[in-house]
Amino acid sequence: xxxxxxxxxxxxxxxxxxxxxxxxxxxxxxxxxxxxxxxxxxxxxxxxxxxxxxxxxxxxxxxxxxxxxxxxxxxxxxxxxxxxxxxxxxxxxxxxxxxxxxxxxxxxxxxxxxxxxxxxxxxxxxxxxxxxxxxxxxxxxxxx
Amino acid sequence: xxxxxxxxxxxxxxxxxxxxxxxxxxxxxxxxxxxxxxxxxxxxxxxxxxxxxxxxxxxxxxxxxxxxxxxxxxxxxxxxxxxxxxxxxxxxxxxxxxxxxxxxxxxxxxxxxxxxxxxxxxxxxxxxxxxxxxxxxxxxxxxx
DNA sequence: GGAGTTAATGTTATAACGTAACATACGTGG
DNA sequence: CCACGTATGTTACGTTATAACATTAACTCC
Ligand SMILES: [Zn+2]
Ligand SMILES: [Zn+2]
Ligand SMILES: [Zn+2]
Ligand SMILES: [Zn+2]
Numbered sequence: 057x058x059x060x061x062x063x064x065x066x067x068x069x070x071x072x073x074x075x076x077x078x079x080x081x082x083x084x085x086x087x088x089x090x091x092x093x094x095x096x097x098x099x100x101x102x103x104x105x106x107x108x109x110x111x112x113x114x115x116x117x118x119x120x121x122x123x124x125x126x127x128x129x130x131x132x133x134x135x136x137x138x139x140x141x142x143x144x145x146x147x148x149x150x151x152x153x154x155x156x157x158x159x160x161x162x163x164x165x166x167x168x169x170x171x172x173x174x175x176x177x178x179x180x181x182x183x184x185x186x187x188x189x190x191x192x193x194x195x196x197x198x199x200x
Numbered sequence: 201x202x203x204x205x206x207x208x209x210x211x212x213x214x215x216x217x218x219x220x221x222x223x224x225x226x227x228x229x230x231x232x233x234x235x236x237x238x239x240x241x242x243x244x245x246x247x248x249x250x251x252x253x254x255x256x257x258x259x260x261x262x263x264x265x266x267x268x269x270x271x272x273x274x275x276x277x278x279x280x281x282x283x284x285x286x287x288x289x290x291x292x293x294x295x296x297x298x299x300x301x302x303x304x305x306x307x308x309x310x311x312x313x314x315x316x317x318x319x320x321x322x323x324x325x326x327x328x329x330x331x332x333x334x335x336x337x338x339x340x341x342x343x344x
Numbered sequence: 345g346g347a348g349t350t351a352a353t354g355t356t357a358t359a360a361c362g363t364a365a366c367a368t369a370c371g372t373g374g
Numbered sequence: 375c376c377a378c379g380t381a382t383g384t385t386a387c388g389t390t391a392t393a394a395c396a397t398t399a400a401c402t403c404c
Contacts, residue, residue, distance in 0.1 A: 091389095091390070108356095149320075162313060163311055163314060170307060182271070185320070185325055235360095250385085251361085
């Protein structure tokens, strides 16, 4: 959170009230959280924020790498490595709903290699592996 | 298309009329196509098919590997390698909207390696690389 | 400080994507 | 024919996301 402020001031970006509240909401959820759940959280206390406001805040936060979007879940999650430029790769546990950002260097290298074979110029890498995390696979968790 | 029939009969699955029409619709689009666009296509000629019918057909086709879903686009695309068991990795061009299924063996290997470090048991791999295809990157296509 | 400018938010409405629940039809084998 | 499992029809709703335009807040330059 302090990190977020630091990043924003460093870049001359404004971490306004609503953006801060959305970011807090994202971090306060242990699992990835949907935009409308964020919205509900914000409106629980006070008033009547519209979906647009949340989506705009999320766009801002994503631009600055403070939040990632999980395409396969339509959900958002905070990024702990926000000041480094990096592509996010996620391990998503279907049992405990956790989403862990993994070190994607090796994978990115493999992807790059395959891409050059195709002459493809990458801009956005969406890599989301769903399965069972180490903790849950020790439990009695069967396939759905 | 003949392949699809072959696969289905081999497995005792019924490639019914609506499923066949959805599959045809998917293949007749050069780019990934949304469920509601499929629906519109089907209803253009004749009648009044409901969204449910399309989604059910798509579920069937995905179960049998005839179609893949692109999570980042909320869209569907036909699979040319339907009878082999494989995880699909896609290269999605933002200019021409093409989505090419790439050989994911090397990438899968890299992913597996990283996963074991985390003790994570994978079940579904979603890998979608967005960027510019070889053809479009030769053109005058700038960043959006 | 006030006019001009840009950035951010408010507001309303609607588009786009997806599913629950229950009724009906259809095929297949006894 | 009849019972069973599978597929489809139908209605209604839930969820996710954006368009378009009005308003307010901040910043800048003189
Ligand atoms: Zn990150
Ligand atoms: Zn878990
Ligand atoms: Zn495929
Ligand atoms: Zn292209």
